[in-house]
Amino acid sequence: MGNLVKVTDLDKYFGHLQVLKKINLIVNPREVVCIIGRSGSGKSTLLRCINFLEEPSSGTIEVDQLAVPAGGKGKNHRQLVHEVRLKTGMVFQEFNLFPHLSVLENVMEGPLTVKNMDKSQAALIAEMNLDRVGLLFKKDEYPNRLSGGQKQRVAIARALAMEPKLMLFDEPTSALDPELIGEVLNVMKKLAQDGMTMLVVTHEMGFARDVADRVIVMAEGEIIEEDNPEIIFKSPKDERTKALIDRYRSGGQ
Amino acid sequence: MNLFNKDSGEAKSQAELLYEAQMRKESRFRLNVGLTWLLLLVILIFIFSGQALPFGLHTIKLDTTFMSDNLRFIAGGINTTIGISLLSIILATALALFAALGRLSTFPPLYAVSTFYVSLIRGTPLFLQIFFFFLALPQLGIVLPGLWAGVIALGLNYGAYMSEIFRAGLSSVSKGQREAALALGMTPGKTMRRIVLPQALRFAIPPTGNEFIAMTKDSALVSATGFVHELMWRATEVGRAHFRNLETLIIAAIFYWILTLFLSYFQGLIEKRMSRGDR
Numbered sequence: 001m002g003n004l005v006k007v008t009d010l011d012k013y014f015g016h017l018q019v020l021k022k023i024n025l026i027v028n029p030r031e032v033v034c035i036i037g038r039s040g041s042g043k044s045t046l047l048r049c050i051n052f053l054e055e056p057s058s059g060t061i062e063v064d065q066l067a068v069p070a071g072g073k074g075k076n077h078r079q080l081v082h083e084v085r086l087k088t089g090m091v092f093q094e095f096n097l098f099p100h101l102s103v104l105e106n107v108m109e110g111p112l113t114v115k116n117m118d119k120s121q122a123a124l125i126a127e128m129n130l131d132r133v134g135l136l137f138k139k140d141e142y143p144n145r146l147s148g149g150q151k152q153r154v155a156i157a158r159a160l161a162m163e164p165k166l167m168l169f170d171e172p173t174s175a176l177d178p179e180l181i182g183e184v185l186n187v188m189k190k191l192a193q194d195g196m197t198m199l200v201v202t203h204e205m206g207f208a209r210d211v212a213d214r215v216i217v218m219a220e221g222e223i224i225e226e227d228n229p230e231i232i233f234k235s236p237k238d239e240r241t242k243a244l245i246d247r248y249r250s251g252g253q
Numbered sequence: 254m255n256l257f258n259k260d261s262g263e264a265k266s267q268a269e270l271l272y273e274a275q276m277r278k279e280s281r282f283r284l285n286v287g288l289t290w291l292l293l294l295v296i297l298i299f300i301f302s303g304q305a306l307p308f309g310l311h312t313i314k315l316d317t318t319f320m321s322d323n324l325r326f327i328a329g330g331i332n333t334t335i336g337i338s339l340l341s342i343i344l345a346t347a348l349a350l351f352a353a354l355g356r357l358s359t360f361p362p363l364y365a366v367s368t369f370y371v372s373l374i375r376g377t378p379l380f381l382q383i384f385f386f387f388l389a390l391p392q393l394g395i396v397l398p399g400l401w402a403g404v405i406a407l408g409l410n411y412g413a414y415m416s417e418i419f420r421a422g423l424s425s426v427s428k429g430q431r432e433a434a435l436a437l438g439m440t441p442g443k444t445m446r447r448i449v450l451p452q453a454l455r456f457a458i459p460p461t462g463n464e465f466i467a468m469t470k471d472s473a474l475v476s477a478t479g480f481v482h483e484l485m486w487r488a489t490e491v492g493r494a495h496f497r498n499l500e501t502l503i504i505a506a507i508f509y510w511i512l513t514l515f516l517s518y519f520q521g522l523i524e525k526r527m528s529r530g531d532r
Contacts, residue, residue, distance in 0.1 A: 097433075113439055
């Protein structure tokens with residue numbers, strides 16, 4: 001039995017700027033891994049490379065035994081990328097709910113159009129997942145009628161409806177008012193307890209400390225430290241990690 | 254009255270009072286505008302009513318028997334006017350969509366075709382374009398009935414102008430929407446059809462309604478071919494024959510005006526419905 005995610009020698013350039021430098025990363029099944037680091041450290045780009053929203057410049061992305069080399073072209077590559085995306089769900093900082101669809105339709109959209117399910121079956125799956133995030137009672141609302149926290153929970157349900165093996169979270173609480181962060185983190189915690197494999201880019205140090213099995217610290221496009229949260233938060237080795245943790249401590253909590 | 258007593262049922266909060274004052278001001282404004290419209294309308298009718306004035310003068314006198322005799326003939330063109338406009342707007346919408354997609358394409362030939370089309374059409378008069386399809390094409394052995402020459406010219410012309418509307422509509426859909434769809438595993442084609450286009454169209458439909466209203470009026474130009482018996486053609490036809498152009502053009506003008514008022518009303522309804530589920 002192997003890893004669920006295996007990133008090998010990943011490089012990413014934006015023009016001449018190298019934002020990811022020889023990244024190697026493994027995520028095991030049922031593991032919750034948090035990636036922390038300052039803005040511009042490359043953590044979001046790394047996450048977006050895993051489901052090819054950013055095309056990596058070189059290296060290999062392997063998700064659930066399916067290896068996709070970077071820089072591929074043509075039909076074959078597109079098919080591989082498609083299969084990787086089927087295995088991964090993604091939650092964005094800005095929610096990105098479809099504003100022209102109701103909450104239920106948002107969650108149905110994947111099963112309906114990607115898996116070609118019939119409507120009643122897709123609706124059933126959508127309702128199940130909305131219930132899972134505690135928002136079944138909002139199923140007929142449109143996204144503009146929801147609070148930020150509710151929007152993000154619907155976005156999580158939408159990703160879950162595709163029954164992914166891996167969930168990617170790209171700063172899921174960064175666009176939220178402080179009082180709404182808790183409800184989203186609670187849903188994520190429950191997901192972790194249910195055994196979902198999760199890769200979470202976050203500034204929520206509390207969540208990383210309490211929920212993560214492993215914490216990865218990034219700076220300047222590199223992984224500078226990687227350990228269980230106990231060690232990262234109590235006795236970080238790298239100076240930059242120390243600075244990051246100190247800043248979070250002095251910021252309250 | 255105590256403004257700050259929330260317990261007594263009658264007292265209203267400051268905010269409520271302000272709101273009510275605002276509402277009163279607005280409805281008074283609307284009433285005044287309506288009355289002034291009415292006054293202007295009465296003046297307009299008076300000018301054309303042939304009323305006697307002092308010193309042996311009178312306002313413009315219209316041949317009302319002639320008008321009522323020919324009313325039905327001119328009204329018979331309304332269907333054609335609406336028909337031309339409907340066909341043209343369908344053609345224009347399709348062209349505008351393709352032109353907008355081309356304009357947003359990173360593939361140089363597509364971008365070029367789109368901008369070339371828009372530049373050529375916007376750089377020449379609509380009137381010329383109508384005559385081109387009706388009078389110039391026969392020289393090449395392509396004879397189009399007046400109606401189709403008109404529809405193609407109007408469609409091409411409005412398509413070029415409307416491409417800007419659709420381009421704005423497509424760009425109004427954020428990159429995150431596309432990414433969310435792709436992350437779900439949707440193909441780029443499906444992402445476009447199911448996520449981007451519906452949102453872009455919702456943005457584009459109200460201004461397209463405006464274009465449609467403008468088009469019902471520009472369809473009058475097609476009368477110049479002499480073979481499309483819409484409002485304008487019918488008005489000038491009987492007007493010239495009896496030298497009663499004043500009467501017939503006034504009738505046509507009234508029909509166009511009522512038509513656009515109707516269409517504006519429906520467009521307002523659509524606009525309201527379209528805002529459903531807005532961000």
